[in-house]
Amino acid sequence: MPDIATSESARGRETGETAARTVAAQLRADIIGGRLEPAGKLVLDDLRRHYGVGTSPLREALSWLAAEGLVRLESQRGFWVASVSVDEAVDIYALRVQLETHALELAMRHGDDQWEGAALAAHHRLARIDDVRDSDRGFPSAEWERRHRVFHFALLAAAGSPWTLHFLDQLYDQADRYRRVAGLASDEQRPQRATHRQLVELVVDRDRDAALDCLETHLREAGDLVLDALRRLGVGGVSVRA
Numbered sequence: 001m002p003d004i005a006t007s008e009s010a011r012g013r014e015t016g017e018t019a020a021r022t023v024a025a026q027l028r029a030d031i032i033g034g035r036l037e038p039a040g041k042l043v044l045d046d047l048r049r050h051y052g053v054g055t056s057p058l059r060e061a062l063s064w065l066a067a068e069g070l071v072r073l074e075s076q077r078g079f080w081v082a083s084v085s086v087d088e089a090v091d092i093y094a095l096r097v098q099l100e101t102h103a104l105e106l107a108m109r110h111g112d113d114q115w116e117g118a119a120l121a122a123h124h125r126l127a128r129i130d131d132v133r134d135s136d137r138g139f140p141s142a143e144w145e146r147r148h149r150v151f152h153f154a155l156l157a158a159a160g161s162p163w164t165l166h167f168l169d170q171l172y173d174q175a176d177r178y179r180r181v182a183g184l185a186s187d188e189q190r191p192q193r194a195t196h197r198q199l200v201e202l203v204v205d206r207d208r209d210a211a212l213d214c215l216e217t218h219l220r221e222a223g224d225l226v227l228d229a230l231r232r233l234g235v236g237g238v239s240v241r242a
Contacts, residue, residue, distance in 0.1 A: 017057075017060075019053050019054065019057035020056075020057035020058075020060040020061045020064070021061070022053075023051045023053045023057060023058055023061045024060075024061035024064050024065060026051055027047075027051070027061055027062070027065055027070075027071075028065060028068075028070060028173065031065070031070045031071070031081055031082075031177065032070070032173055032176050032177045032180065033180060034177075034180045034181060036081050037081060038081055038082065038083050038084045038181060039080060039081060039082075039083040039084075040080065040081045041078070041079075041080055042062065042071065042078065042079040042080060042081060043078075044058060044059070044078070044079075062079045066079070068170055068173070069082060069170070069174065070082055070173070070174075070177070084177075084178065084181050084230070084235060085235065086227060086230050086231065086235055088178075089178045089223070089226055089227055089230060090223075090227065092171055092174045092175055092178065092223075093175060093219060093220070093222070093223030093226070093227075094223075095167075095171055096168070096171050096172075096175060096219050096223075097216055097219045097220060097223075099164055099167060099168050099171065100152075100156065100168060100215060100219060101212050101215055101216055102164065103156040103159040103161060103164050103165065103168060104155055104156055104159075104203070104211065104212060104215055105208065105212060106158075106159040106160060106161060106164075107155060107156050107157065107158040107159045107160075107203075108158075108203060108206055108208055108211065110158045110159070110160050111157075111158035112158070115157060115158040116203075116204050118154050118157065119151075119154045119155050119157075119200055119203060119204065120200060120204065121154075122147070122150050122151040122154035122155075123151055123154075123196060123197065123200040125147050125150070125151075126144070126147040126148055126150075126151045126196060127193070127196070127197070129141070129143060129144050129147065145176070149172060149176075151196065151200075152172070153165070153168075153169075155199070155200070155203055156168065175222075175223075175226075178226050178230070179222070179225075179226055181230070181235075182225070182226045182229035182230050182233065183229055183233070192218070192222075195214065195217075195218045198214055199211065199214045199215060199218065202214055
């Protein structure tokens with residue numbers, strides 16, 4: 001006969017972990033989206049009321065985000081949103097170029113017809129809503145952002161390197177956060193449309209060198225837009241409070 005106390009304890013742990021994962025996802029979205037500003041103090045009581053969660057799962061969620069580099073934990077001072085800097089943005093985009101081109105090369109080597117079809121379908125879904133924007137700030141809509149991410153990772157799905165994709169997932173979050181901090185709206189993103197189409201066509205044609213060059217140029221141009229915008233905003237080479 002199962003131990004009732006043990007079962008209830010296990011259910012309690014599962015409930016707490018579920019709550020922590022839920023609030024971590026909400027916090028991640030709010031940090032990346034800019035609702036929680038860089039270097040801002042994260043007051044636990046305010047967060048607990050806003051997200052409707054207890055202190056324990058909230059602390060667990062913040063610890064996970066600290067491991068991802070989106071939150072900073074300071075001894076005796078609590079949790080803060082990670083600050084931003086030009087140097088960090090340079091590092092993030094340089095790493096994306098290295099890892100994403102590596103992953104694409106692996107995917108093109110190992111991918112099959114099913115992978116090609118999934119990449120084409122992801123591009124089709126993205127292209128259908130390229131003009132949809134968030135009316136408040138001019139940013140591409142949340143659905144465009146989701147489909148854009150799906151498209152990039154569909155191209156890499158056949159890489160066969162879970163760790164590479166794991167690190168790229170975190171780098172994508174960081175790059176997305178920096179783009180939004182930089183205030184880049186949909187007008188700056190328009191050149192991406194032709195590049196996305198060109199990229200998926202080169203990948204499906206298995207034109208290795210041209211596809212890798214296209215992806216690298218795409219990422220470097222995106223990074224340059226972010227860096228130029230950060231400098232115009234007065235963000236320096238070291239971490240600053242926004």
